[in-house]
Amino acid sequence: MKGKNKHNKLKPIMKKSMLAALSLGIALPVAGSIPHALAGALEPTNINISRPVLNDDIYWLSHSSEQVDALPIMPSTPIGVDNNTIIIDLSTHFPSEKFIQLGAISENTNVARTYVTNDNKLIVVPYRSGKINIQLQAKNALSPEGEMIRDNIELYISKKGDLNGDDKVDSADAVQLYNYLRNMVTRRGFSFVEMNQADVDRNGEPELADMNALLSGYANQSLGAKDNSYVLTFKQVDDAPxxxxxxxxxxxxxxxxxxxxxxxxxxxxxxxxxxxxxxxxxxxxxxxxxxxxxxxxxxxxxxxxxxxxxxxxxxxxxxxxxxxxxxxxxxxxxSESTVAVKQEDIVSLSPSNGSTEVKTNAPLVITYNRPVKINTNSYSSIIIRNLTSNQVEASYMVLMGNDFLIDGNKIYINNPGLKYGANYSVEISNDAFKAADPDDNAYMQGTVVEQNGVQWTFTTQIPQ
Missing domain, CATH: 2.60.40.2700 (Immunoglobulin-like)
Known part of the structure; x- marks a missing residue:
């Protein structure tokens, strides 16, 4: 998911321990050659949590319940352990100024019970071995809809010394631990769940001493059915954004x-x-x-x-x-409401659209419904086109500001001297001018029909 360097998150695993595991000099019993100690022989109301409790990839949570305050550089939420209860403050993950109504749902309350206190503390009470999903919930306080945010994490619970997850402590677990230690040299990555289970002596690092702890624990019956100690590991589940x-x-x-x-x-x-x-x-x-x-x-x-x-x-x-x-x-x-019906920006044209007998030197004036200004981001031009000869008789680049004058809501366009008896169009793009009011700043309607502009054509007079 986030590709964190897990090797840097825990106490360094000593290379000499790994090499020693390769030449492990302990005579391993064949699986099944010694009786197993049933991890489930007792049905405790509560179990004893064997520290450390680890975290695999939950970015806002400390990597271990034993993490010292100075580490890591980025602060994280501690994993609190109180004998048979986990306590985690959710205020960092779901700050109260953004989220309300925090909650937690356990996938299986027979394995572990979860709830959130009034001061936003997650309480986890484990009961037995198993893997469960815990869904953290928080309501978005800043939205009228109040979306419910869900963050899923997993909790792995296993009997101390039970490495293969069969709820027993026997020679099969010794073989599992031996294989784990032997493969540590060549393994590129490892699961925090596996690593936590392999740490039988609970000193924070899987090593040769854990094999001694497993075998001696079985021999003196400090592991197995009479032991009520369990290993806990939290793990991030990938959630959608x-x-x-x-x-x-x-x-x-x-x-x-x-x-x-x-x-x-x-x-x-x-x-x-x-x-x-x-x-x-x-x-x-x-x-x-x-x-x-x-x-x-x-x-x-x-x-x-x-x-x-x-x-x-x-x-x-x-x-x-x-x-x-x-x-x-x-x-x-x-949108909060519908889009307003468009009011025509252009109040009048002179000469008016479709007029005839227009003088060849007539003023060319366009009047808008509000003051306008040049759109400095536009490279459009004002084009005076002779439709009769299909020739452009004048083209004024708007950005240059020449050959026309803006006076409030009116634009006076220079008449280049129109020809007699010809049909003309004056073409102004929709993005040539903008409303002068900075709070308005809308593009003003032009006279290009293809741009839904107002048509502006007229015919000049025939010489007498």
Missing amino acids: YVLNGKLNGDLKVGATLTSNTEFFDPDGDRLRTMHYQWYRGSEASGEGKTEIIGATDAVYKITDAEQEKYLFLQITPESYSSDRPQGKPVVLR
């Missing part, structure tokens, strides 16, 4: 741009790889019948005429660098 506290931002009008604010949360601490986006439009606030906006797969969206009187929806799917469950559940954000 979440998108929390999402909100759409922006004006709900044609030409405006919508963005989103979200928070990424992965219970396992996996990093964000990417967010997948898809925009939709629909008539119902519930999202029923909404349709996908083809090609709208970015985090931002510029509202078009097609969204008038429609709700906008943004589906966000988080993806982490997790190896098992990289993608989380999609979250759909909805």
